[in-house]
Structures are given as structure tokens and as C-alpha cells.
Amino acid sequence: MARGRSPGYDDQREAIRAGAAQLFASRGYPATSMNEVADACGMSKPSLYHYFRDKDALLASIAEDHVSRLEAVVEAVQKESLDPKAHLYRLINRFVEEYAGAQHAHRVLTEDVRFLGEEDRERILEGQRRVVAAFAQVIVALRPELGEAQLAKPLTMLLFGMINWMFTWLKQDGNLTHEAMAPIVADLFFGGYPAVQLPAIAAGA
Known part of the structure; x- marks a missing residue:
């Protein structure tokens, strides 16, 4: 009979992900060993392997968990049945809020997923898509008309450019917080997207 999971199994996995994400974010995934992860988590290396079969599985779990949380935010906002402007404003605020509590995991997602094997990488990228x-x-x-001109995705990526890289310059102990920046990001986008001119070919010129 297979041994059942302990009551705190999921909590321990989450603690390991958090500790490993901090190490990967600060040291880089290639430079971090499973020994170092085990030490940071206050456990033995054999115990660590009870939760994750190898470093790649740990990286995949960190990235996939982060993307799953973002997808959950998308789903929750959709259920609010807001008008489009309020919907997007809410998405921006919720995403900035989510990133504020997951800066290490987000850095891992943006910088280290490339080290994964094709199957794991594609699964995570599909969630991002x-x-x-x-x-x-x-x-x-x-x-x-932005959809007809195939500009919706590029504009989305420009919006994510403001959100995704905030962790590289926004200091945790600085005067500005993620909470303060969220409406600023939204205002910048809402002030800019109406002024976007359609390319001549898309406009039928």
C-alpha cells in the first residue's frame, strides 16, 4: 500500500517553492544547487527529494504555480461581470497586487523557464498565452478596430511590459508601493490606447 501524504505536505511544498524561488531569483537558477535549496528550507536533501524529484521539477512547479494564480485572478475578475473599462482596470490592479506578493516567483517565471525541457516549458507558456x-x-x-488591425496582443504585451518588470526598479522599502503604482499603470494605459493610430495597411489605406 502506498504511503499517504502527511497533513502538512502541501504547505511544505509551498514553503519549498517560496524558498527556492528566492534563491533562484537572487542567485540564478543554474548557479543554485538542491543542497542550497535544502539548507535554505531547513531540511535534508533526501527530504527535499520527497517533495520534488529534481531541480527542474522544482522550477516547473514554481513557474506553473505562479501562472495558475494569475489565471485564477483572470477567472475571478471575469466572474465580476464588469463593463470592459472597469474589467481591464480591475485586471491591472489585481495583477500588480498579485505580483507584489510573488516577486521572486515572477522573476523566476520571466527569467528561468527557458532552462526547462520543452514539455514543461510549453505547458507553462500555454498558461501565459x-x-x-x-x-x-x-x-x-x-x-x-484594434482587434481587426491585430494590435490587441501587441498592446497587451506593452501593458505587461509596464507590469512585468516593475520588480526590477520598484524598491520594497521605497516611498512607492505596488498598491500606489497600480492605478498609475492603469491611467497610463487608458490614457494611451485611445490615441493609438492604426497602421495604414490595417486602416485600409
């Missing part, structure tokens, strides 16, 4: 598609869909609802 679903998130991008959800944002793009709302942008199209705001301004349909």
Missing part, C-alpha cells in the same frame, strides 16, 4: 489572450479580449471589447 491564456492570460495574455484574456487581456487582449478586453482590449478588443474597448476598441474593436
Whole structure:
């Protein structure tokens, strides 16, 4: 009979992901060993392997868990049945809020997924694509001609450019917080997207 999981198994996995994400974010995935992860988590290396079969599995779990949380945010906002502008404003605020508590995992997602094998990498990237598609869909609802000009996804990526790399310059102990920056990001986007000119070919010129 297979041995059942202990009551705290999932909590321990989450603690390991958090500790490993901090190490990967600060030292880089290739430079971090499983011995170092075990030490940081206060456990033996054999115990660590009870939760993750190897370092790749640990990296995949960190990235996939982070993307799953982002997808959950998308789903939760969709259930609020907001008008398109309020919907996108809510998405931006919720994503900045989510990133504030997951800066290490987000850095791992943006910088280290490339080290994974093709199957794991593609599974995680597919989750990211679903998130991008959800944002793009709302942008199209705001301004349909952007979808016809195939600009919804590029504009979504520009928006994510503001959100995704905030961790590289926003100091945790600085005067500005993620909470303060969220409406600023939203205001910048809402102030800019209406002024976007369609390319001549898309406009039928």
C-alpha cells in the first residue's frame, strides 16, 4: 500500500517553492544547487527529494504555480461581470497586487523557464498565452478596430511590459508601493490606447 501524504505536505511544498524561488531569483537558477535549496528550507536533501524529484521539477512547479494564480485572478475578475473599462482596470490592479506578493516567483517565471525541457516549458507558456489572450479580449471589447488591425496582443504585451518588470526598479522599502503604482499603470494605459493610430495597411489605406 502506498504511503499517504502527511497533513502538512502541501504547505511544505509551498514553503519549498517560496524558498527556492528566492534563491533562484537572487542567485540564478543554474548557479543554485538542491543542497542550497535544502539548507535554505531547513531540511535534508533526501527530504527535499520527497517533495520534488529534481531541480527542474522544482522550477516547473514554481513557474506553473505562479501562472495558475494569475489565471485564477483572470477567472475571478471575469466572474465580476464588469463593463470592459472597469474589467481591464480591475485586471491591472489585481495583477500588480498579485505580483507584489510573488516577486521572486515572477522573476523566476520571466527569467528561468527557458532552462526547462520543452514539455514543461510549453505547458507553462500555454498558461501565459491564456492570460495574455484574456487581456487582449478586453482590449478588443474597448476598441474593436484594434482587434481587426491585430494590435490587441501587441498592446497587451506593452501593458505587461509596464507590469512585468516593475520588480526590477520598484524598491520594497521605497516611498512607492505596488498598491500606489497600480492605478498609475492603469491611467497610463487608458490614457494611451485611445490615441493609438492604426497602421495604414490595417486602416485600409
